[in-house]
Amino acid sequence: MSRGNVHVTGVDPDLPPAIDPCFLNSDFDTIILLELLKFVIELGRTSSLSDIIAQRTEPGPRVASDNALISYIRSNAAGGSHLIGTAALAPRKFGGVDSSLKVYGTSNLRIVDASIIPNHIVSHTQSSVYAISELTADMITRSA
Ligand SMILES: Cc1cc2nc3c(=O)[nH]c(=O)nc-3n(C[C@H](O)[C@H](O)[C@H](O)COP(=O)(O)OP(=O)(O)OC[C@H]3O[C@@H](n4cnc5c(N)ncnc54)[C@H](O)[C@@H]3O)c2cc1C
Structure with a gap:
């Protein structure tokens, strides 16, 4: 925390x-x-x-x-070399990204990496970054 x-x-x-x-x-x-x-x-x-x-x-x-x-x-x-959360998917007061991974205050700038993970996961981070990337690619494709 x-x-x-x-x-x-x-x-x-x-x-x-x-x-x-x-x-x-x-x-x-x-x-x-x-x-x-x-x-x-x-x-x-x-x-x-x-x-x-x-x-x-x-x-x-x-x-x-x-x-x-x-x-x-x-x-x-x-x-353990698994730093996360510098642009956390979290309420605006924490200054990260919203639920579509867009940076608060911007209209079309997404962050898609380990920095959006808000709380640490009980595992290594790499596969979660792959999953975040796949989900975001789907999200962008659907909204195009
Ligand atoms: C020593 C070490 C061992 C690890 N071992 C494991 C493991 O065994 N298993 C596991 O699951 N995770 C492991 N991790 C963690 C995992 O590698 C990271 O959590 C993961 O790579 C984070 O992905 P990312 O896309 O957020 O950032 P990164 O993989 O760091 O990607 C960021 C990219 O942005 C580029 N970049 C930076 N600044 C700019 C700029 N200004 N313009 C353009 N490009 C830029 C960088 O060159 C880099 O390619 C390890 C990490 C380290 C450091």
């Missing part, structure tokens, strides 16, 4: 953009990762797995309280 941002850094189009994903800006994301980490630690303690897992090296047995685990998450969580 954290919302990042992308901005130009100057008038030269070759300048790299400033990208801030704002990971873990949302408490919801932090709590989800906390619960996930606790679940995985617990899973490793089950009899069927504890026999084959020699020892828990990270984050270590002394990192046990919620606050300590959150601190561990904040220091170690990383993105």
